[in-house]
Amino acid sequence: MKAIQTDLFETRDLVALRKKWTTAAVGRPVVWSYGGGVQSAAIAVLVLRGELPRPERIVMADTSREASATWAYLDEVVQPALVEAGLRVEVAPHTLATKDLTSTDGRPLMPVYTRQAGGRRVGQMCNFCSGEWKRDVVRRYVRSLGYGPEGRSERGPVVNWLGISRDEIGRMSGDRRKWIVTRWPLIFDRPTTRAGCLDLVAEAGWPRPPKSSCWCCPYRSDAQWRELRESWPEDWAQAVALEAELRERDCDVYLHRSGVPLRKALFDECQAGGSATGELPCTSGQCWT
Structure with a gap:
């Protein structure tokens, strides 16, 4: 070495x-x-x-x-x-x-965001x-x-x-x-x-x-979501559709950290660490990069 x-x-x-x-x-x-x-x-x-x-x-x-x-x-x-x-x-x-x-008990496998405490607080699965x-x-x-x-x-x-x-x-x-x-x-x-x-x-x-990353990954930064929406519209449309499918089962789950549907999310232009090519914080060791 x-x-x-x-x-x-x-x-x-x-x-x-x-x-x-x-x-x-x-x-x-x-x-x-x-x-x-x-x-x-x-x-x-x-x-x-x-x-x-x-x-x-x-x-x-x-x-x-x-x-x-x-x-x-x-x-x-x-x-x-x-x-x-x-x-x-x-x-x-x-x-x-x-x-x-x-999963077998119906919970999303993805780390989706959820509205908690009567909708006032956003958590992540x-x-x-x-x-x-x-x-x-x-x-x-x-x-x-x-x-x-x-x-x-x-x-x-x-x-x-x-x-x-x-x-x-x-x-x-x-x-x-x-x-x-x-x-x-x-x-x-x-x-x-x-x-x-x-x-x-x-x-x-x-x-x-x-x-x-997957086009539906909840770890995406705002810059990465914008990049998906503007440069890969088919992927963006699939992400929106998938979120809608998940929300049919549970109306309190979201793909965006703000806890609102993707179509309504306001992507922060100045979000810290939000470069379109930056890392997604997957800590499993298995999102093989």
Whole structure:
């Protein structure tokens, strides 16, 4: 490892963690969970430059609600470059998800906003969508390819790459299944921040990647909602329609933090941290970027 590591990266706990995951990963094929955003584009660049090993499979979960900008960047930029190098992003279909909009007890999987205390206070529900729509879908797809527990599968255990960068160490979360060893190449192998990822993409001559997210994600900033409405009207229309569907079941849920329907929301031009290309605060470690 190079001397550019941060103080956090040099702590005893993290060094021990790196050793543990490195030992467990020896000899296992790599399956990269491609998230479609900045970190994923940077990993693609590093693989193409030979600075990261070639993964055996590259898999992206189709949430059925991924923003059109993400698919456009994959189709027009990343996929052609990977195909030229003999690689390809495979898409795990949303049919592999066992839950869609709601849990078995009828609660929304998305972290929607709710009106509480007689409508005076706005709260937010927990986030379960990334696990149900991404992590579990990719896992089931990988299992269908023959990977799995030692002695009980054709291809055996795997190393699963996740695109979390060095400045997101707090999002690290391993898989509870022993046949999957989670690894973060932008933390352990080629320590890189999100800003560094953007530099890598620019060095490759690629355009700036969009922030990977669903068009209905309640974590969107006002700037991101405006960008969706003005630049991707079909996605915006789908978000409005989905919110209306959710509100038919519960009139106190909303996709916007103000606790009003999207069509009526006033997007703050000066909202802090609200750049159209900024991060969404998903802390699950599974909204793979």
